[in-house]
Amino acid sequence: MRWINNETRAELARSFQEIDGLASPQESRRHFLKVIGGIGAGLTLAVSSPGTLAKMLPTGVTAAEGEAFAPNAFVRIGTDNRVAVVIKHVEMGQGTYTGLATLVAEELDADWEQIDAVGAPADGKRYNNLYWGPMQGTGGSSAIANSYQQMRIAGATAKAMLVAAAAQRWNLPTAEISVNKGVLSHAGSGRKATFGELAELAATLPVPDEKSIRLKEPEEFTYIGTSMPRKDVGKTDGTAIYTQDVWLEGMLTAVVAHPPRFGTKVKSFDAKEAKASNRVVDVIQIPTGIAVVAKDYWSAKVARDKLNIEWDESRAMDKSTDQIMAEYREISKKRGGVAHDHGSVGDALDSAKTVIEATYEFPYLAHAAMEPMNCVALVNKDSCEIWNGEQFQSIDQMNIGKLLGLPVEKVKLNMLFAGGSFGRRANPVSDYLVEAVHIAKAKMGTPIKLVWSREDDMQAGYFRPAYVHRVRGGLDAEGNIVGWEQHIVGQSILTGTPFGQGIKNGVDHSSVEGASTLPYAIPNLRVEVTSTEEQVPVLWWRSVGHTHTAYSTETFIDELAVKAGQDPVDLRMKLLADHPRWQGVLKLAADKAGWGKALPKGWGRGVAVHESFNSYVAQVAEVSVADDGKFKVERVVCAVDCGVPINPDVIRAQMEGGIGFGLAPALVSAITLKDGKVVESNFHNYQVLRINQMPEVEVHIVPSAAPPTGVGEPGVPPIAPAVANALAAVTGKRYYSLPIKV
Amino acid sequence: MSITLNVNGAEHQVDTTPDTPLLWVIRDYLEMTGTKFGCGMAMCGACTVHMDGQPIRSCSTPVQLAAGKKITTIEGVSSSAASPVSRAVQQAWDDGQVVQCGYCQSGQIMSAIALLEKNPKPTDADIDSAMSGNICRCNTYQRIRGAIKEASKQLV
Numbered sequence: 001m002r003w004i005n006n007e008t009r010a011e012l013a014r015s016f017q018e019i020d021g022l023a024s025p026q027e028s029r030r031h032f033l034k035v036i037g038g039i040g041a042g043l044t045l046a047v048s049s050p051g052t053l054a055k056m057l058p059t060g061v062t063a064a065e066g067e068a069f070a071p072n073a074f075v076r077i078g079t080d081n082r083v084a085v086v087i088k089h090v091e092m093g094q095g096t097y098t099g100l101a102t103l104v105a106e107e108l109d110a111d112w113e114q115i116d117a118v119g120a121p122a123d124g125k126r127y128n129n130l131y132w133g134p135m136q137g138t139g140g141s142s143a144i145a146n147s148y149q150q151m152r153i154a155g156a157t158a159k160a161m162l163v164a165a166a167a168q169r170w171n172l173p174t175a176e177i178s179v180n181k182g183v184l185s186h187a188g189s190g191r192k193a194t195f196g197e198l199a200e201l202a203a204t205l206p207v208p209d210e211k212s213i214r215l216k217e218p219e220e221f222t223y224i225g226t227s228m229p230r231k232d233v234g235k236t237d238g239t240a241i242y243t244q245d246v247w248l249e250g251m252l253t254a255v256v257a258h259p260p261r262f263g264t265k266v267k268s269f270d271a272k273e274a275k276a277s278n279r280v281v282d283v284i285q286i287p288t289g290i291a292v293v294a295k296d297y298w299s300a301k302v303a304r305d306k307l308n309i310e311w312d313e314s315r316a317m318d319k320s321t322d323q324i325m326a327e328y329r330e331i332s333k334k335r336g337g338v339a340h341d342h343g344s345v346g347d348a349l350d351s352a353k354t355v356i357e358a359t360y361e362f363p364y365l366a367h368a369a370m371e372p373m374n375c376v377a378l379v380n381k382d383s384c385e386i387w388n389g390e391q392f393q394s395i396d397q398m399n400i401g402k403l404l405g406l407p408v409e410k411v412k413l414n415m416l417f418a419g420g421s422f423g424r425r426a427n428p429v430s431d432y433l434v435e436a437v438h439i440a441k442a443k444m445g446t447p448i449k450l451v452w453s454r455e456d457d458m459q460a461g462y463f464r465p466a467y468v469h470r471v472r473g474g475l476d477a478e479g480n481i482v483g484w485e486q487h488i489v490g491q492s493i494l495t496g497t498p499f500g501q502g503i504k505n506g507v508d509h510s511s512v513e514g515a516s517t518l519p520y521a522i523p524n525l526r527v528e529v530t531s532t533e534e535q536v537p538v539l540w541w542r543s544v545g546h547t548h549t550a551y552s553t554e555t556f557i558d559e560l561a562v563k564a565g566q567d568p569v570d571l572r573m574k575l576l577a578d579h580p581r582w583q584g585v586l587k588l589a590a591d592k593a594g595w596g597k598a599l600p601k602g603w604g605r606g607v608a609v610h611e612s613f614n615s616y617v618a619q620v621a622e623v624s625v626a627d628d629g630k631f632k633v634e635r636v637v638c639a640v641d642c643g644v645p646i647n648p649d650v651i652r653a654q655m656e657g658g659i660g661f662g663l664a665p666a667l668v669s670a671i672t673l674k675d676g677k678v679v680e681s682n683f684h685n686y687q688v689l690r691i692n693q694m695p696e697v698e699v700h701i702v703p704s705a706a707p708p709t710g711v712g713e714p715g716v717p718p719i720a721p722a723v724a725n726a727l728a729a730v731t732g733k734r735y736y737s738l739p740i741k742v
Numbered sequence: 743m744s745i746t747l748n749v750n751g752a753e754h755q756v757d758t759t760p761d762t763p764l765l766w767v768i769r770d771y772l773e774m775t776g777t778k779f780g781c782g783m784a785m786c787g788a789c790t791v792h793m794d795g796q797p798i799r800s801c802s803t804p805v806q807l808a809a810g811k812k813i814t815t816i817e818g819v820s821s822s823a824a825s826p827v828s829r830a831v832q833q834a835w836d837d838g839q840v841v842q843c844g845y846c847q848s849g850q851i852m853s854a855i856a857l858l859e860k861n862p863k864p865t866d867a868d869i870d871s872a873m874s875g876n877i878c879r880c881n882t883y884q885r886i887r888g889a890i891k892e893a894s895k896q897l898v
């Protein structure tokens with residue numbers, strides 16, 4: 001997700017030209033207030049009962065808008081002494097509302113209690129992801145990393161203006177004024193004022209030049225590095241509002257009958273029976289199927305079951321996953337495109353004393369976010385408004401704008417809490433949003449809530465691709481690894497997306513990341529890739545390529561270590577001599593886990609270490625295996641180095657969550673296709689982790705002054721290989737396909 | 743047909759088909775959105791409510807079965823009249839910083855309250871069996887377990 005192609009860049013740049021005109025601070029501020037005001041106004045008009053309005057804003061911002069002090073796009077202080085921190089990234093559980101608010105609160109010296117986190121409107125000019133150029137969106141574990149300076153500067157700027165306001169009011173030099181927990185004070189005179197009391201005056205002062213802003217040194221931090229409580233509140237009493245919970249005046253609910261197989265279109269349909277219910281309002285053909293529009297979900301769903309649809313299956317997908325995997329296994333034996341090559345791996349393997357070969361298989365995976373995909377859309381003649389767990393603002397605006405013939409700024413996106421995403425909501429073709437807009441366009445002026453059932457969600461594709469890896473490794477007589485050759489076969493995620501820049505010479509970096517970047521000091525290494533084409537739509541899935549490359553590389557290195565008679569931790573430490581941050585987490589995890597200490601009979605320990613999105617994670621898993629082969633992951637010790645730890649508790653939560661998320665495909669999850677049909681449809685046959693399968697997790701954070709990096713994804717990759725290695729330590733067997741069967 | 747429902751102590755008349763799942767009556771007719779839709783087939787627990795104190799999956803309970811029963815939703819356990827168990831559970835959830843995306847948590851909390859109402863000192867095995875019907879895709883399970891134990895400590 002770090003590579004945007006030039007075409008998209010140009011298109012986005014054009015789209016934002018108009019907003020570009022508003023460059024002066026005063027104008028920006030007006031524009032900003034208009035945008036923020038617009039959120040409230042839009043909702044006031046649209047919400048069915050006034051009581052719901054407060055619930056609509058993710059955290060219920062109370063600042064009086066007209067009097068707000070809004071020195072930049074991210075900070076807004078009301079006369080009521082509330083501080084709203086505008087969050088440009090979607091909160092999908094990863095804690096970004098807390099992390100980004102922490103950065104502002106730190107430099108502003110606000111009281112944590114007075115801070116509200118509020119979702120930003122869509123505006124690729126002001127709220128772009130700094131790692132993605134002119135594009136707003138969340139992904140690649142980049143929220144904290146790209147915002148670290150930006151949010152701190154926003155807070156420090158606001159503080160400087162508040163200090164200047166106090167200096168003016170008290171007729172004192174700014175240097176004598178100090179700020180602590182939301183209160184400005186002057187020691188000499190005992191004068192004190194809150195942010196709220198100074199907000200109006202501060203708003204009249206010039207915005208200082210960014211260069212004059214001094215940011216704190218790490219030793220001055222009071223919030224950064226402390227586990228401040230989360231700011232995405234309302235999640236324990238049912239008041240938090242997700243897309244599923246949006247209620248608008250006159251809103252109707254839509255469900256869509258989707259084709260049974262990829263590549264299928266509607267030939268004809270009969271809706272007579274479906275329309276019989278007086279709660280069904282309309283039945284509409286759209287490009288992705290037949291939409292039933294009704295007064296409520298259940299009526300729509302019942303009516304959908306009564307549709308008679310004839311599908312045109314002439315171009316339907318008809319392959320099964322067995323066949324796909326068999327084809328990939330064959331391809332893996334041939335040469336692929338070169339993703340990485342150093343030394344001469346052919347010679348090295350030819351002259352090696354021992355050569356080990358392994359073929360790994362990974363199935364398709366569904367994201368299965370807890371909230372099935374859904375979207376509320378209202379289309380009017382020359383505007384469109386969306387309510388969504390909005391992750392991909394600029395792309396969604398572009399796709400919807402194209403569909404409706406509207407400029408992007410006429411596509412207003414309200415970012416609500418997302419009930420999970422794991423990559424699913426960042427879709428280059430905005431699949432479910434576009435579907436909602438098609439229906440809303442046909443019902444112009446009526447808000448439409450598109451609701452996917454779990455079955456719709458699970459069978460819609462955009463899966464983590466299936467892959468086969470063939471790996472060969474050679475040891476010399478002393479047990480040194482002399483060569484490593486790996487061929488990865490599977491669909492390319494980036495092809496045809498705005499992130500096509502990530503494909504070089506036919507190599508999709510997202511298919512090989514983690515393998516082509518193998519850190520171990522191996523003198524001869526070649527990694528190849530063959531990108532296949534299937535009719536199955538694929539997408540990034542929490543940690544993307546690392547979901548499979550960490551497994552093959554970390555189990556294979558383990559197998560080589562054991563074969564060479566070396567301790568898996570010792571060997572890794574030796575081969576990572578040039579990579580201190582890798583070594584740091586590996587050593588910490590091994591020490592804390594008591595690596596080498598005795599375990600009960602039938603128990604085993606396994607380790608894995610992996611870097612993704614510039615964060616380093618090592619995990620040691622302990623498993624117990626019963627005589628009948630049933631096993632349990634008992635305990636996981638995790639060490640993470642993500643630079644400056646902004647909020648240690650959120651980091652721990654993301655490691656715990658990432659471990660559980662990665663355990664599901666290790667133990668139970670797989671999407672299979674039979675004659676082109678997705679077999680799994682709901683949680684009875686697409687299993688995910690449950691509480692009884694969750695190990696005890698212990699997280700240790702490496703102290704660091706390096707720039708902070710993400711934690712949403714990096715906890716996922718190491719767990720499956722750590723578990724497989726632990727099992728191997730008990731059974732002596734190796735596990736080459738997921739989910740693991742012992 | 744018209745059905746009378748008692749939800750969180752208040753009577754509601756709804757005009758719907760008897761087989762409409764209780765979940766959709768709560769959400770789409772009564773416009774109470776704290777109870778979530780996750781799977782629609784009693785596999786995930788997101789829709790958990792209490793019927794006469796028992797935890798049930800409202801997505802798979804036809805509304806006619808709820809007539810004449812006392813239904814409690816997440817809104818009901820969050821009011822000032824909530825039971826000590828409800829308060830202890832929600833407090834433990836907040837103190838333990840359990841939630842991530844939060845979408846499963848209404849259901850988790852309803853299951854946890856039902857467990858502790860019946861069994862104030864649950865063992866790990868008790869927690870597993872009471873809570874394994876509730877999926878959390880963010881995998882907050884460790885903290886859920888911790889929060890249940892913490893709430894239990896506050897109660898006994």
Ligand code: FES
Nearest residue numbers: 780781784787801
């Ligand atoms: S929605 Fe009822 S159990 Fe999943």
Ligand code: FES
Nearest residue numbers: 843844878879880
């Ligand atoms: S907190 Fe996200 S599904 Fe449980």
